[in-house]
Amino acid sequence: MSGRGARRRLVLLGGGHAQLAVLAWLARARPAGVEAVLVTPQPRQVYSGMLPGWLAGHYTEAQCVIALAPLAQAAGVMLRRAAAVGLDADARQVRLDDGGTLGYDWLSVNTGPAQDATRWGVAPLRPIEGWLVRTRQRLAEAPPRRVVVVGGGAAGFELALAWRHRLGPAAGVTLVSGRSGLLANYPEGVRRLGRQALAARAVTLIETRAVSGGPHGVVLADRTEVAADEVVLATGSVAPSWLDGCGLQRAPDGGLATGPTLQSVSHPEVFAAGDVASRLERPLPHSGVYAVRAGVALAAGLRAALAGAPAPLWHPPQHTLNLLSLGDRDAIASWGPLALQGPWIWRWKDRIDRGFMRRHGTPACAQR
Known part of the structure; x- marks a missing residue:
């Protein structure tokens, strides 16, 4: 990216389950020469695994949410409260709903899924x-x-x-x-x-x-x-609309097509995990279980990429x-x-x- 000298920008798009592992790695490693930005519309993540327990009355709301600002601060990551509305993968730019754009050298996508609510007069479960x-x-x-x-x-x-x-x-x-x-x-x-x-x-x-x-x-x-x-x-989930026209290769289900390193098969500077992505060589169920497990692999891939090394392969377990x-x-x-x-x-x-x-x-x- 031009205008920032030797500094490279890592944009964490979405504060999903897998992205938490990336924030934890950044807090430990603080890689030199990297400017990291977390882009998320909400200041907290609701942990989906405890949502039914909250509804049933077993947990308080405070027990089911993770505050993202303290995690970003501990990792030296700037927090930007916004959501993606578009992406130009060739220009390496994300368009945001606050009217701004954000360029990146590396992009980590973990925004979670969307739902098709057409024909429905009620709001969907997600977000x-x-x-x-x-x-x-x-x-x-x-x-x-x-x-x-x-x-x-x-x-x-x-x-x-x-x-x-x-x-x-x-x-x-x-x-x-x-x-x-x-x-x-x-x-x-x-x-x-x-x-x-x-x-x-x-x-x-x-x-x-x-x-x-x-x-x-x-x-x-x-x-x-x-x-x-x-x-x-x-x-069930569908691909978010901001992926339309983004230039990234898409999987048959509409998700961002990734390979065994969690990198986009068309743009290797883009990593993705969770329901927004779909592995081509081994499709995985869209579930929080795999999203959480992918977090360590996502962090490892970004660590290797920032060091100029090949990203390691992620081998999900056969059974979860x-x-x-x-x-x-x-x-x-x-x-x-x-x-x-x-x-x-x-x-x-x-x-x-x-x-x-x-x-x-x-x-x-x-x-x-």
């Missing part, structure tokens, strides 16, 4: 910050009595059960999973335990597609209407541990084909989640 604030206000003013959650993946499943626990047995809770069914990306043992958990807690499961909806309910593919006074849109909370203090564990359920699994998940938050400066998580 999570907005959903959390709206839901907090709703619970304080007038808790809903009929909730419909749209989306049969892990997020929809956990949130439906969290609503059930929060509202009690008098409320009606419905989960519309779509034509692919409940927890379609999980082994059959997990799906079976999931159906049993919904039935045992009186959550109605509708395994068909919702085609539209609004504040008063959803319309199914067969034109059946399901009434509600709270609709949660927890459908997935823990699904069931609203009450119960949970399902999934590891490869193995599926287990019990209160001890919830306690295990609780320890893992609190440990993650403590490592990133959330002392409230030491409280029980």
